[in-house]
Amino acid sequence: MAKKKTLFECQACGHQSSKWLGKCPNCGAWDQFLELNSKQIEILKEITPKKKDYLGAIPITQVEQEKIQRFSTYDKELDLVLGGGIVNGSMILVGGSPGVGKSTLLLKIAGNLAQKNKKVLYVSAEESASQIKLRSDRLQSNSDNLYLLSEIRLDIIFDELNKNNFEVLIIDSIQTVFSDNLTASPGSVSQVREITFELMRYAKDNGVAIFIIGHITKDGAIAGPRVLEHMVDTVLYFEGDSSRELRLLRGFKNRFGSTSEVGIFEMTKNGLISAKDISKKFFTRGKAQSGSATTVVMEGSRPIILEVQALVSESGYPNPKRSATGYELNRLTMLLALLERKLDLPFNQYDVFINIAGGIKINETAADLAIIAAIISSFRDRPISKDTIFLGEVSLIGDIRDVFSLDIRLKEAKSQHFKKAIVPTLPLEEIDGIKCYNIDEVPKLIEWM
Ligand SMILES: Nc1ncnc2c1ncn2[C@@H]1O[C@H](COP(=O)(O)OP(=O)(O)OP(=O)(O)O)[C@@H](O)[C@H]1O
Ligand SMILES: [Mg+2]
Ligand SMILES: [Zn+2]
Structure with a gap:
């Protein structure tokens, strides 16, 4: 019988090792190695690119093109950065430093979509429903189609998704959501990977567009695993310092559009608005x-x-x-x-x-x-x-x-x-x-x- 393969992973940076280590040789963190269970190893295999079955070369004219369906966010700047709108079933990561306006932007978009008859679920693991309502009043984002859920447990989020036919899901933020299957803490490498994987599968199976908010660290990277950036379809970074009104939303990766476009917003008391008269x-x-x-x-x-x-x-x-x-x-x-x-x-x-x-x-x-x-x-x-x-x-x-x-x-x-x-x-x-x-x-x- 083959020996069961064990795999340990640093929860701070994702460095892997076949044995437990006290100090991570990659990031220097202490006591962060965790043994992955068989399900996690499965996920790991699924997200690493694998060799496809050999089909042979075909003329480019015979390549069947996937139909991409998009819908507008009803925000000119965000549509521009996304490459023309949200693609059905896609997963979009929005990163930015604390207070830059991630929640404000996504609640506004949630409101826009809900007001145009899309059913939207906004999950906040950080703020209570009443805090979000307060912001929504300010942004004029209220709509019967916009649902709030203040929750950190992934299985409850899925229960909610299965009850209703939501078309758009917003997770604020990925670092605070938590799956009971794992012992690792929220925001750790294993948690973020598992949650992103489960959400991604849901997005593709059900054609639901998912926005996830990610905090970034002082040196400007999305906190936690880089693996997050590899898994999602689109990565957008929100820039600007909170003492000024202007914010830039930059595409960093986009499977459905160019990354050279920049969205420009202005933070006002009514929320972020597409900066008029940028010039x-x-x-x-x-x-x-x-x-x-x-x-x-x-x-x-x-x-x-x-x-x-x-x-x-x-x-x-x-x-x-x-x-x-x-x-x-x-x-x-x-x-x-x-x-x-x-x-x-x-x-x-x-x-x-x-x-x-x-x-x-x-x-x-x-x-x-x-x-x-x-x-x-x-x-x-x-x-x-x-x-x-x-x-x-x-x-x-x-x-x-x-x-x-x-x-x-x-x-x-x-x-x-x-x-x-x-x-x-x-x-x-x-x-x-x-x-x-x-x-x-x-x-x-x-x-x-
Ligand atoms: N009543 C208000 N009027 C005007 N601007 C406000 C008001 N309340 C908050 N803001 C602005 O919104 C910003 C916070 O935005 P938001 O909560 O969306 O940021 P965030 O990126 O989600 O932050 P975090 O990382 O803490 O979740 C503040 O920095 C402030 O500039
Ligand atoms: Mg926020
Ligand atoms: Zn490490």
């Missing part, structure tokens, strides 16, 4: 100021006009300070070195601070030129007029390179009544009302300024 949120008009330059970044398919701010001040230290909020520090250091080299500017004696307005993070190089312009403007105390847009990637050798979607960016600038654009190459077609200046080297920028 006006991240820059100011008015008098020219030193250290401020404007650029256009692309968030997914959408252009957003941003103000970048620089402060350059004489340093009292042998190692001057560099700091960047919303911009990559390494890139700033590189740009400063370039300015020192090419233009003989003594930045080694100056502290330089960069800030991107509105708490946005710039993830592309098209803003380099605006960063340089803001730095020089602050250094020379020479204001830049607020009707100018800077676009261009700065290379290590000091030339300014083309940016993608130049036309889209310029059109956005035009719609916001900007008058001048500093660009590395002229756009293919002239844009009425915007005068483009072709600047392809950093020294030329200085001359222009």
Whole structure:
């Protein structure tokens, strides 16, 4: 008789071992190893990709396409991030730091759907039904089709699901739900995997769309197992700091759409609303100021006009300070070195601070030129007029390179009544009302300024 295979797993990080260990060699946690029972080992096997039966190659024209059916969340921004709406039977994980607005967003969506005659079950393991009702009053999410269940036990959640034909289920949050089958505590690797697995099976069998909320840890990962991200169809992260009103919802993984789209929301007393007039949120008009330059970044398919701010001040230290909020520090250091080299500017004696307005993070190089312009403007105390847009990637050798979607960016600038654009190459077609200046080297920028 074959010896029964045993498997132990760290409940903090999911590291597996054939014998019990006191300290996890992967994450360093003590006393976290738990022996998996046969059912858990089954689940583990089911979720690991396995070799399919060999069918042979077939012409692509004969591949049968799965029909994907979607329905709207009645929220423009969320629909955009999801790739056009919720896919029947799909599982969507929404992660975010405490207080960012996960419960607010999903209760609002639950309300939207219920008011459009979908039957929705909102399970909260964290808040009482009356707390949720209070929020729902505020969000105007009430509907006879929206059911609340304040529960942490998975089997009771399933009892409820089996009683009614719910079309959408929301779990707030996955880390607090608990299955009696396991001895591990809620939020541990085994619990989260088992619960997600059971829910996923239910979603696929019954065509129910399931949203699960996941807390994230300080370093930005969904608390607990990475395995969660592998199992679900879609992972969305909610970003933004709770002291500002703007929130970004970013796709991290999506089996049914692109992950490049970003949803932009505004936190108001009536809950999160799709940010109207996004284009006006991240820059100011008015008098020219030193250290401020404007650029256009692309968030997914959408252009957003941003103000970048620089402060350059004489340093009292042998190692001057560099700091960047919303911009990559390494890139700033590189740009400063370039300015020192090419233009003989003594930045080694100056502290330089960069800030991107509105708490946005710039993830592309098209803003380099605006960063340089803001730095020089602050250094020379020479204001830049607020009707100018800077676009261009700065290379290590000091030339300014083309940016993608130049036309889209310029059109956005035009719609916001900007008058001048500093660009590395002229756009293919002239844009009425915007005068483009072709600047392809950093020294030329200085001359222009
Ligand atoms: N009465 C109110 N008026 C306006 N905004 C409010 C009100 N109550 C709460 N908020 C906002 O809602 C945010 C909390 O949102 P929510 O509870 O949805 O976050 P969460 O991501 O679910 O947090 P947690 O991780 O703690 O569950 C607060 O940070 C606050 O900005
Ligand atoms: Mg919450
Ligand atoms: Zn571990």
